[in-house]
Amino acid sequence: MTAHEIHALSGAYAVDALDDLERARFEQHLAVCPECRAEVASLRESAAMLTELNATPPPASLRDRVLADLRTIRPLPPEVPSPAVEPERPRPSRPAGSRAASRRSRVNWRGLGAAAAVLAVVGVGTVTVVDQLQDDSSQTVSTADRVLRAADAQSIHVDLPGDASARLVRSVSQRKAVLITNGMPEAPSGKVYELWLQNRAGEMVPAGLMPDGGDQEVVLDGDAAAATAAGITVEPAGGSDTPTSAPIALFDFAQAT
Amino acid sequence: MRPLNPVPSGDRTPEGTGTPDLNSRLGGLLNLAARGDESAFAELYDATSARLHGLVLRVVRDPAQAEEVTQEVFLQVWRTASRFDPERGTALSWLMTLAHRRAVDRVRSAEAAGRHDTAYHQNDRSTPHDSTAEAAEASLEARRVRSALETLTVVQRDALELAYFGGYTHTEVASMLDLPVGTAKTRIRDGLIRLRDAMGVGQ
Numbered sequence: 001m002t003a004h005e006i007h008a009l010s011g012a013y014a015v016d017a018l019d020d021l022e023r024a025r026f027e028q029h030l031a032v033c034p035e036c037r038a039e040v041a042s043l044r045e046s047a048a049m050l051t052e053l054n055a056t057p058p059p060a061s062l063r064d065r066v067l068a069d070l071r072t073i074r075p076l077p078p079e080v081p082s083p084a085v086e087p088e089r090p091r092p093s094r095p096a097g098s099r100a101a102s103r104r105s106r107v108n109w110r111g112l113g114a115a116a117a118v119l120a121v122v123g124v125g126t127v128t129v130v131d132q133l134q135d136d137s138s139q140t141v142s143t144a145d146r147v148l149r150a151a152d153a154q155s156i157h158v159d160l161p162g163d164a165s166a167r168l169v170r171s172v173s174q175r176k177a178v179l180i181t182n183g184m185p186e187a188p189s190g191k192v193y194e195l196w197l198q199n200r201a202g203e204m205v206p207a208g209l210m211p212d213g214g215d216q217e218v219v220l221d222g223d224a225a226a227a228t229a230a231g232i233t234v235e236p237a238g239g240s241d242t243p244t245s246a247p248i249a250l251f252d253f254a255q256a257t
Numbered sequence: 258m259r260p261l262n263p264v265p266s267g268d269r270t271p272e273g274t275g276t277p278d279l280n281s282r283l284g285g286l287l288n289l290a291a292r293g294d295e296s297a298f299a300e301l302y303d304a305t306s307a308r309l310h311g312l313v314l315r316v317v318r319d320p321a322q323a324e325e326v327t328q329e330v331f332l333q334v335w336r337t338a339s340r341f342d343p344e345r346g347t348a349l350s351w352l353m354t355l356a357h358r359r360a361v362d363r364v365r366s367a368e369a370a371g372r373h374d375t376a377y378h379q380n381d382r383s384t385p386h387d388s389t390a391e392a393a394e395a396s397l398e399a400r401r402v403r404s405a406l407e408t409l410t411v412v413q414r415d416a417l418e419l420a421y422f423g424g425y426t427h428t429e430v431a432s433m434l435d436l437p438v439g440t441a442k443t444r445i446r447d448g449l450i451r452l453r454d455a456m457g458v459g460q
Contacts, residue, residue, distance in 0.1 A: 008446065011442060011446025012420065012427040012442040012445050012446065015417070015420045015445060016357055016361040016424070017420035017421075017430065017442070018426065019426050041346045043449040044346060044350050044354050045346060045453065046450075046452040046456065047452075048275075048349055048354070049405075050417075050422075050452075051309070051311060051312045051349075051353050052308070053403070054422075055307040055311045056314050058327050059324065062324055062328060063302060070295055070332070071295075073332060073335055074336075075337075075338055075339060076337055077339060243369065244366040244369040246369065
């Protein structure tokens, strides 16, 4: 997507009319484009004016519920610059299970957890999931290596919009699949990429959340030998039990080479 | 209602939706809420809940779900009031942006999960939409918005309404309006720009 094309998304972004992947890309662009930030702000003002035409008071009982709930929620402190949420994440081309790699991923996850907590009430749930994944990370690297080196490893490549791509490698003998991503945009704010394995009944079974960062190597949870396909969807922070959006990538094992 | 503390008149507040007085008052209330002032928050709720809920209801349509979303949005506002930055936009715009995002998230995830409520369309008709819409229409501000909307082309207006009130993506809007793929986003943007210029906001 050219700079000109991405700029043209400002209006659709201002009224939440982008799909999740476009949104992620545009937010990346916003971070480096002050003109677009100013334009989005002004277009949001003009969209908000339209609400003048639809005022509908909520039931009085809602006011009581909201005010009662306030007491249980602590207002967030103002944002202060913190190096922990720095988006720069240099990665080795091949995370070989070293202690350094796992420490790095821990820092990233903390940053993601903090960012999610800023955005939504679901912050606590996110951190819990994140902690579970963190604990697994030291074991999964060697699993990834076993899958990638397996004699029966099959691979499927999928191009994603822009320059991003993803490769899924499955080994039936190891019963595991590994996803390798390249240049994936960050998930939209308050969202995560969730991985899925499709079973023979055609159901999508959760296979874990993708770590933050565009270049990743992730072992999917669950029995990949029995699966017929794998997919990636964009889900609310913390992930979902069933996909709530169409997959942004689908890997059909029947087409594996 | 408690007496208002005087809020410095916002020379630096960008012009935007709502009157400058209203926005600087709301900005002051958000400041107090960020420090845990519940009565300031109650006042903010009273000043904005009809507009906010009206938007959510228009997008979500199901009254029970719309109430849930409105409640979530206000709790999010309470939690994140310290993140409101008057340099980046008006208080009303900030509130409506949060509300719109959540309402759209709700309809899109419900749609993806295939959760279709059969009561949906009946509920749609029974919302107390007409009486309040009439009252709003009578207001001067509403008349200004209406005449600003008239400066848009039909396609710009339809595309904007489907995106903003319908919660559809620009790709879906293009298909609904039989526009070539990729042009709906331009119509939405042009429509918003015309609206902005006609109302003289956000400059």
